[in-house]
Amino acid sequence: MALSLDEVRRIAHLARIEITPAEAADVRAKLESIFELVGRMRAVDTTGIVPMSHAQDLVLPLREDRVAETDRHARYQQGAPAVEDGLYLVPKVIE
Amino acid sequence: MSPPMITAPLTELSQALAAKRLSSVELVEGLLARIDRGNGRLNAFLTIDRERALDAARSADVQRSRGTAGPLTGIPIAHKDVLMTEGLKTTCGSRMLEKFIAPYSAFVVEQLASGGMVLMGKTNMDEFAMGSSNENSFFGPVTNPWNADYVAGGSSGGSAAAVAARLVPAATGTDTGGSIRQPAALSGVCGIKPTYGVCSRYGLVAFASSLDTPGVFGQTAADCAMLLTAMAGHDARDSTSLDRPGEDYARDIDAAVTSKPLAGLRIGLPREYAGEGTDAAVARAIETALAEFRRLGAVTVDISLPNVHLSVPVYYVIASAEASSNLSRFDGVRYGHRAASYSDLDDMYCKTRAEGFGAEVKRRILVGTYVLSHGYYDAYYLKAQQVRRLIADDFRRAYDDCDLIVGPTSPTAAFRLGEKSDDPVKMYLNDIFTIAGNLTGAPAMSIPCGFDERGLPIGLQIQGDHFAEARILNAAHRFQQVTDWHRRVPPEFAA
Numbered sequence: 001m002a003l004s005l006d007e008v009r010r011i012a013h014l015a016r017i018e019i020t021p022a023e024a025a026d027v028r029a030k031l032e033s034i035f036e037l038v039g040r041m042r043a044v045d046t047t048g049i050v051p052m053s054h055a056q057d058l059v060l061p062l063r064e065d066r067v068a069e070t071d072r073h074a075r076y077q078q079g080a081p082a083v084e085d086g087l088y089l090v091p092k093v094i095e
Numbered sequence: 096m097s098p099p100m101i102t103a104p105l106t107e108l109s110q111a112l113a114a115k116r117l118s119s120v121e122l123v124e125g126l127l128a129r130i131d132r133g134n135g136r137l138n139a140f141l142t143i144d145r146e147r148a149l150d151a152a153r154s155a156d157v158q159r160s161r162g163t164a165g166p167l168t169g170i171p172i173a174h175k176d177v178l179m180t181e182g183l184k185t186t187c188g189s190r191m192l193e194k195f196i197a198p199y200s201a202f203v204v205e206q207l208a209s210g211g212m213v214l215m216g217k218t219n220m221d222e223f224a225m226g227s228s229n230e231n232s233f234f235g236p237v238t239n240p241w242n243a244d245y246v247a248g249g250s251s252g253g254s255a256a257a258v259a260a261r262l263v264p265a266a267t268g269t270d271t272g273g274s275i276r277q278p279a280a281l282s283g284v285c286g287i288k289p290t291y292g293v294c295s296r297y298g299l300v301a302f303a304s305s306l307d308t309p310g311v312f313g314q315t316a317a318d319c320a321m322l323l324t325a326m327a328g329h330d331a332r333d334s335t336s337l338d339r340p341g342e343d344y345a346r347d348i349d350a351a352v353t354s355k356p357l358a359g360l361r362i363g364l365p366r367e368y369a370g371e372g373t374d375a376a377v378a379r380a381i382e383t384a385l386a387e388f389r390r391l392g393a394v395t396v397d398i399s400l401p402n403v404h405l406s407v408p409v410y411y412v413i414a415s416a417e418a419s420s421n422l423s424r425f426d427g428v429r430y431g432h433r434a435a436s437y438s439d440l441d442d443m444y445c446k447t448r449a450e451g452f453g454a455e456v457k458r459r460i461l462v463g464t465y466v467l468s469h470g471y472y473d474a475y476y477l478k479a480q481q482v483r484r485l486i487a488d489d490f491r492r493a494y495d496d497c498d499l500i501v502g503p504t505s506p507t508a509a510f511r512l513g514e515k516s517d518d519p520v521k522m523y524l525n526d527i528f529t530i531a532g533n534l535t536g537a538p539a540m541s542i543p544c545g546f547d548e549r550g551l552p553i554g555l556q557i558q559g560d561h562f563a564e565a566r567i568l569n570a571a572h573r574f575q576q577v578t579d580w581h582r583r584v585p586p587e588f589a590a
Contacts, residue, residue, distance in 0.1 A: 008461075015419060015464040016426070016441070017457050018449035027461070033520045034411060034462055041408040041482045042474065051480035052487055054305050055291035055536020056561075060334055075198045081433035088428050091440045 001035040101125040102261035105318040119169025123152035143216040168211030176217040179298035188232040191451035201298025218253030240585040245509040248278030255282035260588040273529025276541035280504035280554020291536035292337035295330035303417035316571035320345035347569035355392030363398035363497030380545030412479035419463025504541040504554035543580040
């Protein structure tokens with residue numbers, strides 16, 4: 001399958017991964033080879049086949065509506081890059 | 096006890112501890128010394144938890160003296176670095192989580208700890224479990240215990256190599272497309288992936304949620320059975336964890352030995368596994384092993400899995416799609432790496448993820464993003480799920496005619512470091528025999544069954560239908576009672 005460099009850049013932006021102009025050609029070549037492999041399944045006739053989304057035919061279980069979690073807020077935030085007053089800091093998004 | 100005792104299989108260590116011929120402290124100290132000597136060569140461990148391991152060993156010995164010890168009390172284990180271990184670094188082999196300390200433990204980690212096992216450290220792996228050679232680790236590849244120029248397999252390469260080199264008697268792994276079985280084969284140990292849902296995924300950093308399965312490595316099938324019995328169980332925190340009665344996976348192994356212990360067992364040989372890409376030495380080793388199974392009473396029957404050749408393409412759609420969704424959480428906000436400089440929020444995401452992820456992880460996220468993007472969903476993700484059903488149906492039909500399916504775990508023994516690292520598709524095809532087990536969710540294991548002409552181990556894969564773990568383990572155990580491949584130790588680590 002042929003992918004254009006513009007398509008590679010579009011996918012990379014959707015995935016929020018910066019790709020430098022120097023990397024783009026190699027990324028494109030490798031993605032094309034992967035899509036060539038993946039393409040082998042596209043010719044199979046799957047008319048009427050129910051998609052298998054999961055390894056077990058499970059009905060999602062319901063649990064009792066009660067508090068099960070303890071407050072581990074502070075603990076979880078220990079690994080965050082930037083925190084203040086219990087909030088995660090990010091660059092300004094509203095001027 | 097003389098020093099070699101500490102490298103014995105887990106079941107023997109368990110007996111030695113129970114008989115007080117060995118203390119847990121002696122065992123842990125001895126193995127920490129082996130890790131110190133061996134890890135420079137292997138790069139199998141990313142973190143060694145020395146002090147806490149010794150503390151746990153001391154408590155285990157106290158429990159032993161009070162008569163409250165269980166069969167696994169005081170026995171060391173290592174966990175793959177994708178399983179959360181409270182208070183201990185959990186990197187997933189990624190720069191993204193290079194300094195991440197887990198705030199809680201995975202269910203399987205808790206289960207083994209409550210069984211009394213001593214956590215020795217965390218093992219190296221392909222980044223976020225994506226890879227078949229361990230070369231995708233940010234912390235460098237694991238080298239094969241049998242030859243330093245070769246890969247140990249992946250993604251659970253560190254766990255496989257650590258058990259093969261007898262640095263620990265047991266290690267956990269996770270298997271999404273073969274990540275326990277393939278490194279077990281390439282490093283020369285046993286590894287089992289149980290039925291999907293038997294071991295909770297709680298605290299397993301997600302790669303492809305419909306395929307990810309925790310499992311174990313050990314020297315023998317009996318060791319794996321004992322470990323799996325302790326790890327399994329229902330856990331409400333994973334909505335796909337199965338609520339079914341607990342099983343003793345060693346129940347058949349413990350049955351009395353007869354001359355034909357596998358009488359009546361039908362082993363299916365898929366026509367489609369023959370030939371194509373399988374190395375001659377691997378094919379010969381499998382033939383020899385099958386002759387052994389027949390001597391043990393099993394019969395072999397030809398079966399057909401007409402869609403199994405589509406496993407690899409289907410897998411790279413489903414696994415990549417799920418990965419692109421799961422790994423979106425790594426955005427530089429809540430945990431892990433954040434880029435040092437950026438212009439705005441969007442740029443922070445893009446730079447953080449460009450810096451934090453390695454090339455293979457990025458490729459899979461890109462493939463997954465593409466197949467889930469507007470206008471492509473039906474042609475890729477939905478199509479892959481339909482073909483997944485066809486593959487699962489093939490196996491269902493096959494199990495009408497056989498009880499287990501046997502063949503090679505991997506088409507070749509270990510390959511050289513760097514040999515396939517620049518060709519993702521060539522690397523992906525390495526998992527041709529293991530991936531179907533993840534798509535169907537059925538259990539499978541790899542056991543050592545010989546060596547190639549370079550002296551590298553060869554793995555035999557035994558697959559079974561859902562919940563056939565005990566049958567698989569028993570067949571493997573009976574094979575191991577009459578062969579000694581699993582007892583071979585890499586020469587560099589024999590002393």
